Amino acid sequence: MIMPNSRKPLIAGNWKMNMTHLEAIALVQNIDFRLPNKYFDKVDVTVIPPFTDIRSVQTIVDGDKLLLTYGAQDLSEHDSGAYTGEISGAFLAKLGCTYAIVGHSERRTYHNETNEVVGAKARAALRHELTPIVCIGEGLDIREAGKHIAYNTEQLKGSLAGLTAEQIAKTVIAYEPVWAIGTGRVASSDDAQEVCAAVRSTIAELAGDSVAASIRILYGGSVSAQNIGDLIAQADVDGALVGGASLKAEEFATLSAIAAGGPLP
Numbered sequence: 001m002i003m004p005n006s007r008k009p010l011i012a013g014n015w016k017m018n019m020t021h022l023e024a025i026a027l028v029q030n031i032d033f034r035l036p037n038k039y040f041d042k043v044d045v046t047v048i049p050p051f052t053d054i055r056s057v058q059t060i061v062d063g064d065k066l067l068l069t070y071g072a073q074d075l076s077e078h079d080s081g082a083y084t085g086e087i088s089g090a091f092l093a094k095l096g097c098t099y100a101i102v103g104h105s106e107r108r109t110y111h112n113e114t115n116e117v118v119g120a121k122a123r124a125a126l127r128h129e130l131t132p133i134v135c136i137g138e139g140l141d142i143r144e145a146g147k148h149i150a151y152n153t154e155q156l157k158g159s160l161a162g163l164t165a166e167q168i169a170k171t172v173i174a175y176e177p178v179w180a181i182g183t184g185r186v187a188s189s190d191d192a193q194e195v196c197a198a199v200r201s202t203i204a205e206l207a208g209d210s211v212a213a214s215i216r217i218l219y220g221g222s223v224s225a226q227n228i229g230d231l232i233a234q235a236d237v238d239g240a241l242v243g244g245a246s247l248k249a250e251e252f253a254t255l256s257a258i259a260a261g262g263p264l265p
């Protein structure tokens with residue numbers, strides 16, 4: 001039986017391919033200005049900028065001793081060597097990253113990343129003490145066919161196939177229905193809960209009840225300050241992977257504050 005666990009919400013802002021390093025500095029400073037330290041007792045907030053921004057973000061976070069963390073949108077499954085254009089987990093760890101997204105649907109779609117590659121990247125992240133945010137999610141055809149639970153369960157199992165229970169315990173899972181990404185068409189909170197609950201049951205099968213009780217499961221897809229309250233209120237939704245709304249400091253700070261249980265900044 002999966003016992004209730006008080007999981008600290010995580011709000012992760014995936015900037016995707018937006019923001020130069022100069023814009024990144026301004027955005028992080030703006031988020032910090034709007035989100036005072038008191039919120040960080042109740043919510044973890046992280047930004048996931050493009051690789052070229054990470055050094056600048058590190059400088060601000062370290063220099064100003066911000067409680068906000070940061071991560072990367074991808075990493076190589078390899079640690080070093082002749083892999084032109086790739087970025088190693090070792091480099092990201094040295095830059096102070098906390099998280100690395102793996103298997104985002106945009107990587108699966110545009111870069112043909114398979115579950116095997118996603119699993120290898122998750123293991124690479126863990127080798128360097130980065131927390132992988134492992135993304136799964138169904139397309140519209142699967143949702144309309146009513147096969148979304150089976151699809152997501154299989155994608156999750158495939159993506160975590162090479163990981164031990166101890167490694168799974170150190171991951172974050174993000175459920176992002178592809179039809180809700182960047183479309184303004186958010187899944188209902190019931191839809192999000194249904195899949196996130198299935199994810200937790202699958203984690204229990206793979207790694208045991210205690211890991212299932214403690215692992216954080218995020219929802220992603222058109223999350224905004226308007227809908228985060230309903231989403232985070234669901235029993236198995238522990239936060240959000242936010243795209244578009246994470247590029248607006250005021251909205252990102254507001255939705256982070258809502259995830260913390262308020263008050264509004």
Ligand SMILES: O=C[C@H](O)COP(=O)(O)O
Binds near residue numbers: 183223
């Ligand atoms: O990683 C973030 C997701 O792809 C969601 O993006 P979105 O909030 O712009 O729909």
